[in-house]
Amino acid sequence: MPNEPFSIYIGGWQPPLGIRLSVTGAGLLLTGFSCFLFLLISFFARSQASASFPRTFWPLLLSLQTGITGLFFTHDLFNAYIFLEITGICSVGLVALSPGDKSYKTAFNYLSVNIVGSLCFLFGVALIYRTYGVLDFIMLDAAIDSAHVSPIAYLSVFMIITGLVVKSALAPLHGWLPEVHGSAMPLVSALLSGLVVKCGIYLFFVLWWTTFSSLITPPLIWVLSLCGAAGIIIGTIRALQADHLKQMAAYSTVAQIGYLFLFMPIISQSEQLSTEIFAGFLLFIVAHGLAKTTLFLAVGYLKSVHNCVTPSSLAGFAQQQPLIVGAIAVSAISLIGLPPSGGFTAKWALLSFHASAGSWALFTTILVGSILSAVCFFNIMIHAISAPPAPEYGETIITNGLLQQRVIIVLLSVLTVLSGFCWPLFAHFLRWGAT
C-alpha cells in the first residue's frame, strides 16, 4: 500500500480554488463498512413486503449512501457542509416515509434540528473563510499554525463544533434522537443509529485531531468530556426507564455517542498513540454500527412478525425464536462491552487510554455506564429466557422474505462478534495515508 493518501481534485482545480477529495485508510475502512451495511439493509428492505414501501425509498437510500461516502473522503470544509446536508435531507426523507400519523411531524422536527446544526456549521465555515481565506483541511492547518490566533477563530471553531454536536446528538442536545429513531421504520432507524449519526462524529474527530488541534482550549476539552459523560449516564438511565424496545435501543445510542465523544479528550504525545486512538475510535464506530443495526433489525423483525414491542412481551421467545433472541443477546453483549465482541475491544481500548492518561473520573463513568447498560439489557434477556414458553401463536409460515431477514440478522450478529478480533487490522489500515 502507498503511504501517501490518494487525492482527487474535482475538475482538475487545485486548492484553494478547487475541492480535494482524499482517500485515506480511515475513510476507506468506514466507506467499505458503510457500503456493506447499506447492501445488507437493501436486501432486508427488498425482502420486506414491498407494498408498504413507497417508490421514493430507493432513491433516498442511495442518495443517503452518496452523502455518507462523500463525508468520509472530503477534505474541504464547505464540501463537508454539502455532504452533511445531503445526508441530513435524505435521512429526513426516510423518516417521513415511515407509516404513522406523527411521522411528518417527527420528520419536520428532525429537519429543524438538522437545519440548526448545518446553519451553525456554515456560520463557522464563513467565519473561518473570512479569517484564513482557505477551506482545505491541510492548508487550513498550516494557516492556523502560522497565523496569530484571533478570537474570531475560536468563535468559528466553537460554532463548527456546536453544529456537529447538534447533528450527532451529544448529551444536552440529544432530545431529538429517541423521538426520531423510535418512530422511524426499523431499518431506517438502524441506518440512522448505525451510520448517519457517526458521520458528524467522524468529521468532528478528524477536524479535532488535525485541522483544529491548535485551537483546542482546555475549557473546550472539559465541556466535551462532561457532555460525553452526561450522555453515557443519561442515555443509559433513560434506556432503563423506557418500556419500549425501540426506545431502549434509541437511548442506548445516546449513551454510545457519549462513549465516542470520550475519545476526544485523550491527549496524545506520540504518533503511535494517536494512531491507536484513531483505530480504537473507528473500531467503536464499526462495532456500534454492527450491534445497533442487529438490534434494530431484530426488534423490527419481532414487531412485524409477532407484534411485540415491550420487553415483557418478549416472554418465552427464547424457545420460539432462538436465533433472533440470540442476535439480540449478541448485540447486547457488544453494547454493554462484554467479551467477545467488537464493543468489548473498543471499550477496553477507551478504558486503557483513560487509565494511562490518569483521567479516573471518566474511567469510572465508563464503568458505571457499562454496568447500568448491563442491567438494562439483562432485563430484556431475562424476560426472553426465564419465562415459560409463550402460548403458541400458531406456526408462522416462514416465507422466503422472512428467511432472508433472519439470515441477515444472524450474519450481522456474527460480524458483531468477529469485529472484536479486527483490532490489529484497523491499526494496519490506518498507517496508510495517515496525515
Next chain:
Amino acid sequence: MSEQSLYTVLGIGLFWLGLYRALTVNALLIKIISFNVAGAGTFMILIASAYHDTLPPDAIPHAIVLTGIVVSVATSALAILLALRSQSSSTTKTSANDHHR
C-alpha cells in the same frame, strides 16, 4: 468602520436573530422563515469577505453562496412540504373527531 466589517457585523447579527427566533417560536412557517434569515446572515458574511479594495473580488465566496442558496431553497421546500403535511394530517384528525362527536 469600513464597509466590509459593517456588513460582516450585520451578517453576524442577522444570523443570531434568525437562530434565536427559530429556536423560540412554535409556528412552523415562522420557523422556516427564521432559518432563511439566519442563512442570509451567513451568506452576507461570506459576500462581505469577498471584497478587496484594489483587487477584483474573490470568486470562492460567490460559489459558496450560490451553492448555499440552492441548498437553503431545497431545505425550505422540504420543510414547507413537511409542515403542510403534518398540519393537514392533524387537522383531518381533529375534523374527524368533530364529525364523530
